[in-house]
Amino acid sequence: MAETVNIRNFCIIAHIDHGKSTLADRLIQKADIVEDRYFKDQILDNMDIERERGITIKSQAVAIPYTASDGKEYLLNLVDTPGHVDFTYxxxxxxNSCEGALLLVDATQGVQAQTLSNMYLALEHDLEIIPVINKIDMAAADIPGAKQQIERDLGLNPEDALLVSAKQGTGIDELFEAIVTRIPAPSGxxxxxxxALIFDCHYDPYRGVVVHLRIFQGRVRKGMKIRFMSNNSEYEVETAGVFKLALVEQDELSAGSVGYIIAGIKTVGDVRVGDTVTDADRPCDTPLPGFREVKPxxxxxxxxxxxxxxEELRSSLEKLKLNDASLVYEKDSSAALGFGFRCGFLGLLHLEVIQERLEREFDQSIIFTAPSVKYRIQLKTGESIMVDNPTEYPDEGKIESAEEPYIRASIITPTTYLGNIMTLCMEKRGVQTNMTYLDEKRVELVYDMPLAEVLFDFYDRLKSISRGYASFDYDxxxxKSTELVKLDILLNGKAVDALSQLVYKGNAYERARVVCERLKDEIPRQQxxxxxxxxxxxxxxxxxxxxALRKDVLAKCYGGDISRKRKLLEKQKEGKKRMKMVGDVELPQSAFLAVLKTKDD
Known part of the structure; x- marks a missing residue:
């Protein structure tokens, strides 16, 4: 086991698409952990959806052996992190599991919203931050501009910034040396x-839950009894080891190490990210700070x-829950769609990821209803209830007031698009609380706005208005109080409960009009x-x-008096009337999907 002096624990933090996974690939390739013939891009991303979208959803860890220029051998523990705002926790x-962070800045795009928020997270935990300017090989790279932004926006020394091209492998050796010399060794x-801190876990179908740990004090070994401090559950450690892409078993993990344990835990829900693990026989005095329950x-x-x-959908969700503890679901039913599940997600990306995984990994054909947030309803009886499902919305006469969740949205944009973005935020009921010019070309806007307004098409429209240059982050x-109404959609006079939505009163007419227009295009014509x-x-x-579709009843009536034709048309009219009384409308799946897209892109 390497002494703590020769261990370095670090993570890579960046805005989306700044090359985090590519840089991790180069570090792993340089250390020869994996043979070239088995190597593939985004090697730490296990899911197809992560590869296709170029995003990291599940954080991974890997131990990289490195021999420094002074001949000493080091073990560098890279803890890979997701980049999207939904997975901030x-x-x-x-x-929290690291002593240092590589702060990646794209040379073509500069400092963006999540670069800032992730840096503040790192500073809160007293990490040593090494600024790294990536994509220096690109034609549009502006290295002096990126250095200027590092100094002005992040308050870091631009001379400390390392220049790398993760794609071509330029500057990787200097980066390794900087990790060894500038990041402190772990104490403990x-x-x-x-x-020990649980920073992640994953489910193995043969061995149960694999818990990812950073050991701060003490040691953990096979056969030891451990206790999770948040729920006091106890387990016996079956194996412990480190990550070298595969799980490599070791006799024990000691203070300063990053590794895993397997202890016969059956479901991921029993393991909580951020929890503290201790010895059941000789527990530590206090849990590590920062633990909280993740709420959808x-x-x-x-x-x-x-x-x-x-039943198939139920078992698919159970299997998915084994891998994703943040997914929350309960049984639900709808008159239009039958039995289903009401699910809670960390954000819109999380919802899309779950949808794609159900369709791909479990081959499920599913319909999602319009996403909603949790509203706080004050009843006239003095009781306060939380409602996220339109079917549970109480009668208007019983409601005293309603409140909805608000977010603080931070947008960094080139000044060219400022006017259009401010118009979009105002349209989404945003109230500007701050506006800072970061330099001549970029401005940071801070808005208070309702979370419900961001759910539908805010992110897509922000990207199209700014041609992809604006970045968005929120917490x-x-x-805050709101005027809430329940919008019902009626087909042939019957309300379709699966299409009901809880909306802000001022937006109800516009939303209803768009939904009706969309449905008109999607519903097949009847008789x-x-x-x-x-x-x-x-x-x-x-x-x-x-x-209505009209059958040509006059086709076989040739010549003769007009009264013969009229008689046939009257007969058809009577039949249509009777059909309308008994006729039910079939809603295709595309109709439900069309309702979710509230504006044309």
Missing amino acids: EVSRAI DSSAPLQ VVFSSIYPVDSNDY ITDY FKIPIQGSIGSHVIARETVN
Whole structure:
């Protein structure tokens, strides 16, 4: 086991698409952990969806052996972190496991919103920060500009910044030396009682839950009894070891190490990221700080396209829950779609990831209802309830007031797009609280806005307005009062519960109009007219009509008196009337998906 003097624990933090996974690839390749024939890009990203989108969803860890220029051998523990705002808590736990961070800045795009927020996270945990300017090989790279931003926006010394091209492998040797010389060795006493932080976990179908740990004090070995301090559950360690892409078993892990343990834990839900692990026989006095329960903020219902597939969907969600402890779900039912599940997600990206994984990994055909947030409703009886599902929304007469969650949104944009972005934020009920010019070309905007407004198309529109240059980051602040209404969609006079939405009163007409227009394009024409209506209570606020198909009943009536033709048309009219009374409308799956896209891109 390497002494703590020769261990370096570090992470790579960056905004999305600044080359974090590519840099991790180069570090791993340089250390010869994996043979070239087995190497593939984004080697730490295990899921197809991570590779295709170029994002990291699950954080990974890897131990990289390195021989420094002075001949000493070091073990560098790289804790890879997700880049997206939905997974900020996981990032904070990964950062807490390290002593240093490589702060990656894209030479073509400069410092962006999450570069700042991740740096503040790293500073909160007293990490040694090494600024790294990536993509120096690109034609559009502006190295002096990036250095200037590092000094002005981040307050770091631009002379300390290392220049690398993760794609071509330029500057990787200098980076290794900087990690060894500038990041401090971990402290900790191996003889003290065990105190370890869980920064992640994953599920292995053969061995159960593999818990990813950073040991701060003491040591953990095979056969030892351990205790999780958040729920006091106890387990016996079966194996312990380190990550070298594969799991490499070791006799023990001591203070300063990053590694894993397997202890016969059956579900990922039993292991909580941020929890402290200690020795059951000789526990430590206090848990490590910063632990909190991860709470979902976006809610949506999932239904199988074919109601006979309900059991399959249930078992798929159970298997998915084994891998993703932050997914929350409970049974739900709808008159239109049958039985399904009400699910809670960390954010919109998390929702999309779950949707894609259900469709790809488990081959499920599913329908998602419109995403919603959790509203706080004050009833006239004095009782306060939380509602995220339109079907549970109480009667208007019983409601005293309603509150919705707000976020503090931070947007960094080139000044060229400033006016359009401010218009978008105002349209989304945002209130500007701050505006800072970072330099002649870039400005940072801070807005307070309702989370519900960000759910639908905010991110897509922000990217298209700014041609991809604006960056967006947010954190949830508190609840503020709002005027909330339940928007019902009626087909042929019947309300379709799966299409109901809770919306801000001022947006209800616009939302109803868009939904009715979308449905008109998606619903196949029948032998009778179909009215599509958007209503609040009994008050209809929008309407579209799907026109009837007409069979040509006059085709076989040639010549003769006009009264013969009229008789046939009257007969058809009567039949259509009767059909309308008994006729039910079939809603295709595309209709539900169309409702989710509220604006044309």
